[in-house]
Amino acid sequence: MTNSSSNLRLASCGAGRLTVLGKGENALLVRPVKCFPLSEPGRYLSLRDENSKEIAFVEDHRQLDDASAQALNEALAASGFTFEVIGIESITQDFELRVWQVQTESGNRKFQTALDAWPRTLSDGSYLVEDVFGDLYRFPPLNQLNEGSAQMLWSLVG
Numbered sequence: 001m002t003n004s005s006s007n008l009r010l011a012s013c014g015a016g017r018l019t020v021l022g023k024g025e026n027a028l029l030v031r032p033v034k035c036f037p038l039s040e041p042g043r044y045l046s047l048r049d050e051n052s053k054e055i056a057f058v059e060d061h062r063q064l065d066d067a068s069a070q071a072l073n074e075a076l077a078a079s080g081f082t083f084e085v086i087g088i089e090s091i092t093q094d095f096e097l098r099v100w101q102v103q104t105e106s107g108n109r110k111f112q113t114a115l116d117a118w119p120r121t122l123s124d125g126s127y128l129v130e131d132v133f134g135d136l137y138r139f140p141p142l143n144q145l146n147e148g149s150a151q152m153l154w155s156l157v158g
Helices: 066-079 147-157
Strands: 009-014 017-021 028-034 043-048 054-060 082-094 097-104 107-114 127-130 136-139
Touching: 009 066, 017 066, 028 054, 028 066, 066 127, 066 136, 082 107, 082 147, 097 136
Parallel strands: 082 136
Antiparallel strands: 009 017, 017 028, 028 043, 043 054, 082 097, 097 107, 127 136
16 A cells, blocks of 8 residues: 555654554554655655555655644654754854754754755644754744744744
């Protein structure tokens, strides 16, 4: 049962797991696995069952309906290592990249994203950013950031 992205329906099960919803079929529990090239966030994801058998392939999360894309983003955030951002020092542009300097629970970090890569909103109001190397950064809702950090993030999500 390999589905194309356009007719695929997903729901979140927590802990990085998803359910593939089918017409008249039982829902299947899957986990997202990033495929090469890893340089394009949200693209080329294999959805695999508990035996690592590919159930569906997502070429681009933007081809999914909003609810399915949201569930996939949350599963990606939960399944991989994610830096928890507590503040933003700066966001600048350098050639075709956006350069972020942030404070995380693990210390200060500097990372880059493509200029056309935007923070994704999660259901709890937080935001997820994937850098050019595939590392994930989770930002709290705007009202939980200091004023300066909230303004910088708002310019990208508002």
